[in-house]
Amino acid sequence: MTVDGPAVELRGLSAGAAPGASRAVLRGIDLRIQPREQVAVIGPSGAGKTSLLMAMACAVQPLGGSLRVLDRDPWAMSSAQRQALRAQLFLAPQVPPLPPRQRVVAAVLAGRLPSMGLMQSVLQLWHPTQAQLAQEALSRVDLADKLWDRVDRLSGGERQRVGLARLLVSQAGLWLVDEPLSALDPARAGRVMDAMLDAAAREGRTLVCSLHQVAVARERFKRIVALRGGEVFYDGPSAGLDDAAVSQLYEGSADDDVDRAANQPPSAAALPEAMCR
Numbered sequence: 528m529t530v531d532g533p534a535v536e537l538r539g540l541s542a543g544a545a546p547g548a549s550r551a552v553l554r555g556i557d558l559r560i561q562p563r564e565q566v567a568v569i570g571p572s573g574a575g576k577t578s579l580l581m582a583m584a585c586a587v588q589p590l591g592g593s594l595r596v597l598d599r600d601p602w603a604m605s606s607a608q609r610q611a612l613r614a615q616l617f618l619a620p621q622v623p624p625l626p627p628r629q630r631v632v633a634a635v636l637a638g639r640l641p642s643m644g645l646m647q648s649v650l651q652l653w654h655p656t657q658a659q660l661a662q663e664a665l666s667r668v669d670l671a672d673k674l675w676d677r678v679d680r681l682s683g684g685e686r687q688r689v690g691l692a693r694l695l696v697s698q699a700g701l702w703l704v705d706e707p708l709s710a711l712d713p714a715r716a717g718r719v720m721d722a723m724l725d726a727a728a729r730e731g732r733t734l735v736c737s738l739h740q741v742a743v744a745r746e747r748f749k750r751i752v753a754l755r756g757g758e759v760f761y762d763g764p765s766a767g768l769d770d771a772a773v774s775q776l777y778e779g780s781a782d783d784d785v786d787r788a789a790n791q792p793p794s795a796a797a798l799p800e801a802m803c804r
């Protein structure tokens with residue numbers, strides 16, 4: 528789908544952390560993200576990164592302000608229309624919801640389901656016909672040898688990479704990715720991040736990616752949005768976010784949070800399953 532306006536536009540947005548929540552954890556957020564842009568979202572634990580992705584994914588209705596996604600107002604349309612709009616974006620949670628006995632091939636190809644008809648979807652789940660596509664995506668996340676494995680026999684990091692392979696096969700125009708590196712070792716994290724950025728650029732996707740690794744955000748993204756306490760602390764070129772600003776951003780965070788920013792975060796809670804693919 529070609530979008531004329533911004534891929535995402537938030538004006539004075541306030542929103543809760545979960546569907547139906549009445550307490551705003553995001554406040555006064557102004558953001559414009561253009562089609563094909565690649566934006567990293569950083570900030571201390573609890574800053575609102577996941578909540579921001581949930582709002583952009585039309586999973587949480589704003590409590591105030593306005594939101595446009597792919598040039599449409601998701602909350603001024605019927606729920607069927609909103610569902611159709613959601614099929615044009617992909618929210619990749621930190622911990623992908625994978626049915627335990629499913630084969631990796633089917634789990635990856637589930638990323639294509641929103642763009643398939645009902646019959647094709649059912650066939651795909653029971654008898655994957657696009658195994659080659661899944662295989663290519665798995666290769667890009669260093670998991671080529673797991674195509675026919677069961678997902679409940681994978682490690683946490685491998686499951687996370689299955690979720691990213693699922694993102695890579697999706698045909699959504701807007702990729703919303705929540706802490707994709709949280710269970711990966713640093714070397715692999717770099718390769719996986721590069722695969723995701725390359726694919727997004729090559730295929731013209733808009734990418735919004737939350738990260739605890741500030742170094743990765745600075746090295747690989749041109750634009751960084753930093754959140755603190757549910758508000759935008761910084762939005763601009765990554766080169767403009769200097770060490771002093773980063774220290775200020777994480778000031779008062781727990782030690783482990785600062786470590787996470789520098790390197791590897793531990794795994795954290797998943798997004799609600801119903802909101803994710």
Ligand SMILES: Nc1ncnc2c1ncn2[C@@H]1O[C@H](COP(=O)(O)OP(=O)(O)OP(=O)(O)O)[C@@H](O)[C@H]1O
Nearest residue numbers: 544545548552571572573574575576577578579795
């Ligand atoms: N399901 C929920 N219900 C109510 N409050 C929630 C829920 N999930 C998160 N929160 C609260 O919302 C705020 C923002 O949380 P959010 O998960 O968006 O932050 P985050 O920046 O993604 O954190 P982390 O880096 O730890 O994943 C926090 O204060 C958190 O405690």
